[in-house]
Amino acid sequence: MASPHFLIMSSSFLYLFFATSSFSTSAATASGSGGGSWSLLHKTIGISAMHMQLLPTDRVIIFDRTDFGASNISLPDGKCRVDPHDTVLKEDCTAHSVEYDVTLNSIRPLMVLTDIWCSSGGLMPDGSLVQTGGYNDGERVVRVFNNSCDKCDWREIEDGLVVKRWYATNHILPDGRQIVIGGRARFSYEFFPKTLASGKAYSLPFLAQTNDLISENNLYPFVFLNTDGNLFIFANNRAILFDYSQNQVVRTFPEIPGGEPRNYPSPGSAVLLPLRIVQGKVVVVEVLICGGAPKGAYVNARNGTFDGALNSCGRIKISDPEPKWVMETMPLSRVMGDMVLLPNGDVLIINGASNGTAGWELGRNPVLNPIIYRPYNPVNSRFEVQNPSTIPRMYHSTAILLRDGRILVGGSNPHKFYNFTNVAFPTELSMEAFSPSYLDPNSSKIRPKIIFPVTQTKIQYGKPIVVQFTVQIQVNRLNRISVIMVAPSFNTHSFSMNQRLLVLDNNNTTKFVGNMTYGVNVTAPPSGRIAPSGYYMLFVVYQDVPSEGIWVVI
Numbered sequence: 124m125a126s127p128h129f130l131i132m133s134s135s136f137l138y139l140f141f142a143t144s145s146f147s148t149s150a151a152t153a154s155g156s157g158g159g160s161w162s163l164l165h166k167t168i169g170i171s172a173m174h175m176q177l178l179p180t181d182r183v184i185i186f187d188r189t190d191f192g193a194s195n196i197s198l199p200d201g202k203c204r205v206d207p208h209d210t211v212l213k214e215d216c217t218a219h220s221v222e223y224d225v226t227l228n229s230i231r232p233l234m235v236l237t238d239i240w241c242s243s244g245g246l247m248p249d250g251s252l253v254q255t256g257g258y259n260d261g262e263r264v265v266r267v268f269n270n271s272c273d274k275c276d277w278r279e280i281e282d283g284l285v286v287k288r289w290y291a292t293n294h295i296l297p298d299g300r301q302i303v304i305g306g307r308a309r310f311s312y313e314f315f316p317k318t319l320a321s322g323k324a325y326s327l328p329f330l331a332q333t334n335d336l337i338s339e340n341n342l343y344p345f346v347f348l349n350t351d352g353n354l355f356i357f358a359n360n361r362a363i364l365f366d367y368s369q370n371q372v373v374r375t376f377p378e379i380p381g382g383e384p385r386n387y388p389s390p391g392s393a394v395l396l397p398l399r400i401v402q403g404k405v406v407v408v409e410v411l412i413c414g415g416a417p418k419g420a421y422v423n424a425r426n427g428t429f430d431g432a433l434n435s436c437g438r439i440k441i442s443d444p445e446p447k448w449v450m451e452t453m454p455l456s457r458v459m460g461d462m463v464l465l466p467n468g469d470v471l472i473i474n475g476a477s478n479g480t481a482g483w484e485l486g487r488n489p490v491l492n493p494i495i496y497r498p499y500n501p502v503n504s505r506f507e508v509q510n511p512s513t514i515p516r517m518y519h520s521t522a523i524l525l526r527d528g529r530i531l532v533g534g535s536n537p538h539k540f541y542n543f544t545n546v547a548f549p550t551e552l553s554m555e556a557f558s559p560s561y562l563d564p565n566s567s568k569i570r571p572k573i574i575f576p577v578t579q580t581k582i583q584y585g586k587p588i589v590v591q592f593t594v595q596i597q598v599n600r601l602n603r604i605s606v607i608m609v610a611p612s613f614n615t616h617s618f619s620m621n622q623r624l625l626v627l628d629n630n631n632t633t634k635f636v637g638n639m640t641y642g643v644n645v646t647a648p649p650s651g652r653i654a655p656s657g658y659y660m661l662f663v664v665y666q667d668v669p670s671e672g673i674w675v676v677i
């Protein structure tokens with residue numbers, strides 16, 4: 124078995140120590156911390172970014188709720204939405220969904236007809252966004268945003284779901300369908316598109332077993348497709364490996380040490396760590412879960428006591444015959460954070476608060492500093508605190524990776540309505556980007572630039588991909604090159620559905636071609652179990668610095 128150190132440790136990393144007393148200020152910021160920079164892209168995009176999905180057109184579909192009343196952006200061409208079911212405005216001429224064009228930094232309002240609040244989604248193999256469920260008149264609706272046209276808009280499928288789903292999690296499957304799991308008081312799962320004409324919801328008792336009767340704590344379960352084709356499903360404080368095709372629990376994982384809840388309304392966040400493919404196989408599959416709130420925190424917050432968030436992460440090798448949680452301590456505690464896989468294999472933990480829980484008015488003390496976790500550094504040198512934002516991103520905030528390596532950050536609305544004044548954490552309509560330090564100007568001399576293949580190239584399972592790139596240095600052999608693929612994920616409520624990073628096998632083929640140009644031949648992922656069919660961003664990473672990505676479709 125090859126060493127798991129596919130990525131290199133940074134030449135120097137900061138090990139930071141914080142006295143707990145530094146957290147007692149109203150916002151937890153860490154002074155003297157280093158790394159990364161922030162830029163404000165828009166003071167207002169007109170809505171609060173509660174859900175985000177990057178499309179292979181480099182546009183981001185963003186939406187919040189239809190029942191806030193008027194948003195701060197009008198529908199185009201004097202259009203209005205007439206909805207007798209809307210609880211606030213029966214006729215609404217404002218938009219509750221927008222399309223953000225990353226290249227142009229521009230916003231286009233979209234028309235969504237039914238309530239998409241606290242819903243779920245993911246990209247289909249053809250690159251269209253399928254989004255499911257929501258609230259009120261939207262609870263059984265499936266909506267498709269097909270990006271095959273330039274000015275596309277939402278198309279809604281009434282009764283698209285068998286049962287109503289609010290706070291569910293979706294995942295794309297190897298056969299190209301999406302599975303939709305759970306939701307408030309829904310201890311079942313179903314598929315889109317439906318296989319049977321009538322459709323069926325299959326029961327999943329695990330969701331009932333992990334449902335805390337007072338606080339729930341198992342909504343938006345963390346779901347990952349394991350490389351054996353089964354689903355890893357984590358809810359509240361424990362997980363199963365689940366064979367959805369047979370409706371069978373294949374394996375039960377131990378409870379996370381401490382037993383504290385990690386899902387909504389006490390959400391930490393979770394990632395599947397990078398999957399390294401060697402000779403057609405992934406030997407090690409690991410899940411990392413960080414943050415959350417202690418048991419009882421939700422009830423306490425409702426009663427006006429804002430418990431300190433969890434500062435622990437649990438990491439588990441789900442590929443081991445006897446998997447065990449290994450606990451680590453973050454330099455900052457956090458609830459409602461988002462975990463984003465960076466192209467160099469690091470994990471960014473961003474957004475959220477250090478007290479209270481998710482839910483209206485229930486969070487306190489924003490955590491303004493992201494932290495980076497380097498999974499393959501030695502224990503005790505994995506975390507690095509990053510430079511802070513100035514904008515609290517509390518309940519209903521989001522973060523996703525863009526093709527240029529930046530992280531798009533938006534949202535935060537802990538109120539029932541849009542409230543801009545007389546509240547501690549005003550509704551945020553702004554959008555920022557966080558640039559990890561690999562985008563610092565002084566990294567540009569070692570930043571690879573992909574010249575081949577061109578973007579939107581089709582690749583095939585198990586077949587070679589010939590990659591060429593330039594680096595502004597001339598050596599015979601480049602060490603520490605990796606070629607990786609990342610799936611664009613659907614982010615909401617502290618979880619990124621379908622987030623997946625694959626390190627492709629390059630069989631040590633890096634070669635100098637001439638004129639600062641290098642070649643590397645990699646093998647595409649072997650199967651849909653390892654990489655479900657669809658669009659991915661492909662990056663070349665040299666010494667921890669990623670190129671700009673290109674889109675590939677498998």
Ligand SMILES: *[C@@H]1O[C@H](CO)[C@@H](O)[C@H](O)[C@H]1NC(C)=O
Nearest residue numbers: 166167194195543551552553
């Ligand atoms: C949104 O619109 C309201 C009403 O016009 C206005 O008071 C508020 O300042 C606007 N907020 C932002 C962030 O643009």
Ligand SMILES: *[C@@H]1O[C@H](CO)[C@@H](O)[C@H](O)[C@H]1NC(C)=O
Nearest residue numbers: 247249251253267269270271
């Ligand atoms: C998107 O549009 C294309 C072209 O019209 C169509 O073939 C495809 O099925 C659509 N995708 C979905 C998920 O509806």
Ligand SMILES: *[C@@H]1O[C@H](CO)[C@@H](O)[C@H](O)[C@H]1NC(C)=O
Nearest residue numbers: 337421422423424425426427
């Ligand atoms: C806290 O909340 C629970 C459930 O909402 C309630 O039963 C209890 O009375 C509350 N306790 C206090 C001290 O307010």
Ligand SMILES: *[C@@H]1O[C@H](CO)[C@@H](O)[C@H](O)[C@H]1NC(C)=O
Nearest residue numbers: 428429430431432477478487
């Ligand atoms: C946040 O949690 C810490 C640790 O439990 C506690 O000391 C502090 O008083 C809390 N802050 C608020 C505003 O409740």
Ligand SMILES: *[C@@H]1O[C@H](CO)[C@@H](O)[C@H](O)[C@H]1NC(C)=O
Nearest residue numbers: 538539540541542544545546
């Ligand atoms: C938010 O605004 C609504 C009216 O738009 C108001 O009824 C509500 O009290 C405000 N909420 C807070 C927390 O101030």
Ligand SMILES: *[C@@H]1O[C@H](CO)[C@@H](O)[C@H](O)[C@H]1NC(C)=O
Nearest residue numbers: 135560563564565566567569
């Ligand atoms: C870039 O500069 C920062 C300090 O500003 C330093 O920490 C970092 O190591 C430098 N990176 C490279 C690749 O030289």
Ligand SMILES: *[C@@H]1O[C@H](CO)[C@@H](O)[C@H](O)[C@H]1NC(C)=O
Nearest residue numbers: 402587628629630631644646
């Ligand atoms: C890997 O490289 C070796 C030679 O170094 C070659 O024999 C082998 O076929 C290559 N494997 C793949 C999958 O390209």
Ligand SMILES: *[C@@H]1O[C@H](CO)[C@@H](O)[C@H](O)[C@H]1NC(C)=O
Nearest residue numbers: 125126401402628629630631
């Ligand atoms: C590539 O090279 C490294 C270091 O020289 C070696 O450990 C590894 O086994 C090689 N991998 C393959 C697939 O040949």
Ligand SMILES: *[C@@H]1O[C@H](CO)[C@@H](O)[C@H](O)[C@H]1NC(C)=O
Nearest residue numbers: 572593594595637638639640
């Ligand atoms: C070398 O590559 C650069 C771009 O990286 C290009 O502008 C230049 O024309 C190339 N020179 C030769 C001799 O191919």
Ligand SMILES: *[C@@H]1O[C@H](CO)[C@@H](O)[C@H](O)[C@H]1NC(C)=O
Nearest residue numbers: 589632633634641642643644
């Ligand atoms: C990649 O494969 C192609 C075709 O098999 C071959 O011509 C080329 O030399 C290989 N490049 C590298 C960097 O190994």
